[in-house]
Amino acid sequence: MMTARGRGQVVCRSCGEVEPMGRARCPRCGEYLDSRDETSIEKVWAWLLVGLIAYIPANLYPMLLTTQVFRTEEQTIVGGVVELIHYGSYAVAGIVFFASVVIPVGKFIVIGYLAVLMSRPRHTSDPHRLLVLLEVVEFIGRWSMIDVFVVAILSALVQFDVLATINPGIAAVCFALSVIFTMLAAQSFDSRLIWDRMKDDTQGAPGHV
Amino acid sequence: MTDATAEIGDTARAAPEDTLIGCPICDAVYRLSPETAAEATRCARCGYRLTLGRSTAITRVVAIAATNVALMMIVIFLPFLDLQAGTFESRASVLEVVVGFSSGIMVPLAFAVIAFILVLPILRFLFLIYALGPILAGAGNLPNAKGALRWAFKLKPWAMAEIFMIGVAVALIKLADLASVATGPAFWVFGLVVLLNAYQDSFMCRHTLWTALQDNKR
Numbered sequence: 001m002m003t004a005r006g007r008g009q010v011v012c013r014s015c016g017e018v019e020p021m022g023r024a025r026c027p028r029c030g031e032y033l034d035s036r037d038e039t040s041i042e043k044v045w046a047w048l049l050v051g052l053i054a055y056i057p058a059n060l061y062p063m064l065l066t067t068q069v070f071r072t073e074e075q076t077i078v079g080g081v082v083e084l085i086h087y088g089s090y091a092v093a094g095i096v097f098f099a100s101v102v103i104p105v106g107k108f109i110v111i112g113y114l115a116v117l118m119s120r121p122r123h124t125s126d127p128h129r130l131l132v133l134l135e136v137v138e139f140i141g142r143w144s145m146i147d148v149f150v151v152a153i154l155s156a157l158v159q160f161d162v163l164a165t166i167n168p169g170i171a172a173v174c175f176a177l178s179v180i181f182t183m184l185a186a187q188s189f190d191s192r193l194i195w196d197r198m199k200d201d202t203q204g205a206p207g208h209v
Numbered sequence: 210m211t212d213a214t215a216e217i218g219d220t221a222r223a224a225p226e227d228t229l230i231g232c233p234i235c236d237a238v239y240r241l242s243p244e245t246a247a248e249a250t251r252c253a254r255c256g257y258r259l260t261l262g263r264s265t266a267i268t269r270v271v272a273i274a275a276t277n278v279a280l281m282m283i284v285i286f287l288p289f290l291d292l293q294a295g296t297f298e299s300r301a302s303v304l305e306v307v308v309g310f311s312s313g314i315m316v317p318l319a320f321a322v323i324a325f326i327l328v329l330p331i332l333r334f335l336f337l338i339y340a341l342g343p344i345l346a347g348a349g350n351l352p353n354a355k356g357a358l359r360w361a362f363k364l365k366p367w368a369m370a371e372i373f374m375i376g377v378a379v380a381l382i383k384l385a386d387l388a389s390v391a392t393g394p395a396f397w398v399f400g401l402v403v404l405l406n407a408y409q410d411s412f413m414c415r416h417t418l419w420t421a422l423q424d425n426k427r
């Protein structure tokens with residue numbers, strides 16, 4: 001398999017144009033050209049770490065503040081899921097649990113795993129499996145925003161004076177930040193490293209033409 | 210769908226009209242004949258869809274973008290949901306979702322939500338119209354058309370209209386025992402935008418769009 005780097009060229013990540021190495025920007029679309037993002041893994045770790053830090057208060061503090069007849073109830077992410085189960089809305093409880101707990105936690109683990117693999121000089125994993133992991137994380141990660149939108153809609157609609165009011169809690173901000181940071185972590189990952197760092201990959205090695 | 214197996218190395222009979230196309234995911238390079246480039250192709254090494262094989266891509270993308278901009282204007286101004294609890298009634302347009310958030314520390318979050326569900330989707334549609342519209346009109350590229358098309362692709366993961374719709378569904382179920390909720394016209398229009406958006410994605414062939422922009426007279 002012929003890689004652009006092996007040919008002394010760079011593929012534009014925005015439009016797929018193949019340009020000689022050393023050119024700063026793509027003449028077709030204007031994107032900055034970079035054969036490999038050398039600081040990719042550092043960026044991944046940095047975003048992942050701040051995402052993880054934001055995820056902790058997102059779970060400890062309330063997402064929703066519901067005031068009904070002068071009594072205010074605080075509801076955390078997991079508390080919201082429990083309430084839905086209590087109502088018998090198992091499917092919706094499942095969706096919220098999946099979006100707010102399973103996806104974020106899974107994302108931290110998968111991105112961390114990929115970053116650890118890429119920090120080693122060579123890996124023996126199947127590149128297709130690693131790419132699927134990265135793509136799943138990128139595709140599914142944004143869906144974690146569901147709970148933030150639910151909070152936004154509820155607090156916009158339920159403002160009935162003494163009868164009932166719903167207001168967003170601090171965890172909504174933390175959770176939104178956590179989702180944004182982990183999306184940036186996944187986007188910072190340079191997928192070309194997966195093939196570069198394969199063991200026994202004579203084809204993709206630099207300089208081999 | 211054909212695998213882009215026409216690797217650069219094995220083609221001794223490279224024709225001058227062939228295009229070089231690189232895979233942004235794994236760095237493989239291919240030489241595609243004009244016929245192959247017009248079809249749907251996948252990278253043989255990683256499976257990335259190099260070309261989508263959509264000859265009508267420009268027309269569809271611009272038409273859908275224009276429709277969606279018009280529909281989004283309706284969404285902003287018409288009531289989205291209508292809520293009744295006892296004697297209280299509350300109607301909220303999508304924009305009013307901000308009002309629910311906008312106090313104290315929640316202000317930045319309000320801006321973020323509005324950006325994700327309204328501003329970024331609309332901006333994407335406008336960028337696509339700005340970059341590709343002149344091609345359809347037979348006019349030259351507008352200033353910085355490249356930047357507009359590049360950002361239309363880059364903003365895609367941050368435009369979250371479809372996620373918002375699922376959020377609405379969850380919110381409706383949570384509200385069921387507190388109040389009776391009716392969906393307003395904007396709700397259905399927004400749903401249509403989400404569907405059209407998904408349809409448009411199947412035409413967003415990077416190769417086709419960038420080649421068209423490049424070939425268009427300046």
Ligand SMILES: [Zn+2]
Pocket residue numbers: 012013014015016017026027028029030031
């Ligand atoms: Zn380019």
Ligand SMILES: [Zn+2]
Pocket residue numbers: 232233234235236237252253254255256257
């Ligand atoms: Zn590839």
